[in-house]
Amino acid sequence: MTTEVEMSRMSWTDYAEAIATRDPAVLIPVGSVEQHGPHLPLATDCLIPEAIAKAAARRTGAIVAPTISYGYKSVPRCGGGQHFCGTTSVDAATLIGQLRDIVRELARHKVTKVSFVVGHMENLWFVTEACDLALREVKMLGLEAPRLMNVGYWEFLSKPTIEKAFDGTFPDWSLEHAGIMETSIMLHCHPELVKMERLTEHGPATLPVYDLWPYDTAQVPDTGVLNTAKGASAAKGKLFYDEYVQSFSDALVDAFGKSPSIR
Numbered sequence: 001m002t003t004e005v006e007m008s009r010m011s012w013t014d015y016a017e018a019i020a021t022r023d024p025a026v027l028i029p030v031g032s033v034e035q036h037g038p039h040l041p042l043a044t045d046c047l048i049p050e051a052i053a054k055a056a057a058r059r060t061g062a063i064v065a066p067t068i069s070y071g072y073k074s075v076p077r078c079g080g081g082q083h084f085c086g087t088t089s090v091d092a093a094t095l096i097g098q099l100r101d102i103v104r105e106l107a108r109h110k111v112t113k114v115s116f117v118v119g120h121m122e123n124l125w126f127v128t129e130a131c132d133l134a135l136r137e138v139k140m141l142g143l144e145a146p147r148l149m150n151v152g153y154w155e156f157l158s159k160p161t162i163e164k165a166f167d168g169t170f171p172d173w174s175l176e177h178a179g180i181m182e183t184s185i186m187l188h189c190h191p192e193l194v195k196m197e198r199l200t201e202h203g204p205a206t207l208p209v210y211d212l213w214p215y216d217t218a219q220v221p222d223t224g225v226l227n228t229a230k231g232a233s234a235a236k237g238k239l240f241y242d243e244y245v246q247s248f249s250d251a252l253v254d255a256f257g258k259s260p261s262i263r
């Protein structure tokens with residue numbers, strides 16, 4: 001039996017054996033290629049859910065499918081917007097179609113439990129739509145419908161941890177783009193990719209509560225950082241990461257039940 005958790009690194013025979021004998025959940029990180037300020041890499045929204053999914057898979061016996069790297073368009077209020085060089089997004093229909101097709105393929109493999117682990121807020125409702133369409137298609141094809149979970153990983157952070165790490169200055173998740181949480185986790189998981197010396201101190205961006213098109217790019221900080229990441233640290237990153245991994249692992253057991261694949 002293989003102990004590998006990454007589908008892309010398994011042979012088809014090892015993967016088939018795992019599905020047939022252990023009935024593992026398959027976890028699919030869904031990220032973006034999006035500016036995350038001058039200090040974080042464009043793939044930040046892929047790298048964080050990928051790290052959490054791999055750790056949760058090692059705990060629970062799940063398998064991590066390759067990350068969906070391109071996400072839905074960046075919205076100014078939570079991602080800075082589409083006007084940044086490097087931000088590379090796909091239309092909703094493209095994203096939904098790809099996710100729906102992957103669920104159908106996993107159902108054909110006889111996977112019975114799938115969880116999307118979303119790293120980019122703008123993706124969330126399109127993942128929900130893909131789950132709905134996939135279930136409809138799978139049933140029409142006469143395949144057994146898998147159970148599907150969709151979660152933005154940041155949802156797992158508890159209030160006490162937020163209070164402790166932000167010291168009462170937590171803005172809200174949408175303004176945390178490239179801020180303390182993402183920067184801290186990256187310092188914990190991929191420190192070689194973080195350039196802290198490029199950060200400046202500033203408060204949260206003041207953006208309207210509505211969306212407007214074309215939007216006013218002047219309202220978005222030039223750096224793309226919606227709330228300063230000064231104060232980010234690897235220690236905070238470990239605090240966040242450990243809680244995400246534990247809570248996501250617990251959620252997998254809650255949602256899918258204990259089975260040979262959930263150790």
Ligand SMILES: [Zn+2]
Nearest residue numbers: 044045178182
């Ligand atoms: Zn992000």
